[in-house]
Amino acid sequence: MAIEKLKKIWLDGELVDWESANIHVLSHSLHYGLGAFEGIRAYQRTNGSTTVFRLPEHMQRLMDTCKLIAMKPEFTKEQLCRASTELLRANDLTEGYLRPIVFVGDGTMGVYAPENRIRTAIIAWKWGAYLGTTALEQGVRTKISAWVRHHPSIAFAKGKIMGQYTNSVLAKREAKTAGYDEAIMLDTHGHVCEGSGENLFIVKNGKLITPPLSSSILGGITRESVLQLARELGIPVAEELLTRDQLYLADEAFFTGTAVELTPIREVDDRAIGEGKPGPITLRLQQRYFDVVKGNDESHPDWLTLV
Ligand SMILES: Cc1ncc(COP(=O)(O)O)c(C=O)c1O
Incomplete structure (x- = not known):
């Protein structure tokens, strides 16, 4: 729009x-x-x-x-x-x-x-929910892209560099054309990296896992905030390389990013993640995130600049 x-x-x-x-x-x-x-x-x-x-x-x-x-x-x-x-x-x-x-x-x-x-x-x-309000509530359907995330010798994954985003545009288009909401990209070794414009987390056996900064991902500011909020909630967190099968077998998964905020992933490559709906840890973190960014949770005043 x-x-x-x-x-x-x-x-x-x-x-x-x-x-x-x-x-x-x-x-x-x-x-x-x-x-x-x-x-x-x-x-x-x-x-x-x-x-x-x-x-x-x-x-x-x-x-x-x-x-x-x-x-x-x-x-x-x-x-x-x-x-x-x-x-x-x-x-x-x-x-x-x-x-x-x-x-x-x-x-x-x-x-x-x-x-x-x-x-x-x-x-x-003015910008509402990037993937739609239903996405925030019910989660999105995703597809692993044929497009691979930037190799560190070719581009800078840590930079938001204009031209690099043709990679994201191609992956997103491919996913949308195939009837999915968002793409997930792997790196050249097959490790899971991130979405076209968002970081990715999974939950397995109560532990929150996201790819490490040393992989080909943007160092998302939402990613870092959510890691901190999870630690504060006592949720165990790890920054580890993830494989495609770990993603398919996750109990829960979600994206984070300024645009997508915290959007649950309900499906990857036509396989339901967990029960195919946002899981309890995802919902807890989403609630906390929204409380901090726009609700009445004043526990992180250093994150907020008054207009
Ligand atoms: C490729 C990519 N990954 C992750 C993110 C999420 O980063 P942030 O949480 O800082 O918005 C973005 C958005 O900026 C992005 O473009």
Whole structure:
């Protein structure tokens, strides 16, 4: 569904009208995909305030992605955090999604264009449940993709690098065309990595397991938050390599990510996970996550930036 047009977009240090935030077709990133982006959510809490979930951590990952691809943004992490809250206010958004991007502008063409300006934008829009509200309640049907996650010698799994997402787009399209909700990608050795835009967890015999950061996954901020919440709830956690058969035989499985939040997985490759519906540990963690990000659980004030 097309996003609703709002009032302002933050572009290179200024709030400009939504319609005026245009870039030239010769923008280098449009041709070669070198650029960094983030996805962040702001929620209206039960007490009426609007807070951004883990804003500095997201902006730090944006900076880290820029470092990976040797791109120097014109703005600091702190400036981008302030710009984000300013943008939400300018658009009267009490809830929404933030998409910062750092990209290479126009000028020189060809893959080597060190003189082109590094541009920065932040866009905010209204975004509900990424895979739909039914997905959050009942879980999603997934398919292991024929597309393999990035090999560490070819790309940086730890960066949200624009061009790398063709891999995710292809996997997602393949899954949707085949009638599934989401794709799960393996690495070149056959280990389970993550979804097209989300991390993956399984529960087996009461233990929560997710692939380690040393595998080809994005270091998800939701992943890290959920690991912490699970530890606080006394749920045993492990970061271990997972095989496809371990996934099929899991008692429960779910995705985490800023967009999907915490979405149960009810099926993988036409095999029911557990009883084919969200399991008790998944539901407990989902409840806790939503309480922390938008409910009345105030146990993690350091995760919330007031708008
Ligand atoms: C490939 C990939 N994995 C995992 C995630 C989840 O990361 P986070 O929880 O930081 O949104 C994302 C989303 O940013 C992603 O694009």
